[in-house]
Amino acid sequence: MTPNDLLTKQDLDNFKKELFELLKPITDSQMVSKQKWLRSKDVREFLNISAGTLNHLRVTGALVARKIGKTYFYSAEDIDKELNKGEKKSPKRKS
Template sequence: MSPDELLTKKDLELFKKELFEALRPFQEAQGLPQQKWLRSSDVRKMLRISAGTLQNLRIARTLSYNKVGKIFFYKADDIEKMLNGVEKKSPKKKS
């Protein structure tokens, strides 16, 4: 790459995708489970919660996460378990 070429975010995303695809056969050969990771914005949409509520779940250790730089990542399986474990409560009737 010459000094006058600019590396864009799209270039990095493409590289990341290609890298994970290239590493997949090695991961499968070692019998490692593939995990899908979600960002905070995805988790907030799935759980229909605010950023503050998500932060409280992290602080209370209700929801495990990994932090890379300034970005929080959550296991998709953990979010699915949380969604399936939530009981639907009906509103109380007024007497």
């Protein structure tokens, strides 16, 4: 075994940080999908859209929101359905 083959604690710490950075988007989206209701801020971050775009989606009825006090809440299930509407089916090939 050569000195270059040894792992240091610092090497493992660096690997852990890199791994968590790679997994963060996956775990964030799973956490959002487990929530039943989402606040506007969470929806904007999840969809990567502006407040104006979210307002437009709400006004046009593309996303249904419930308002409690001054806060809008969106159903995670509705958002998931809306996202899945955009998926295109693969074309069928003729034999």
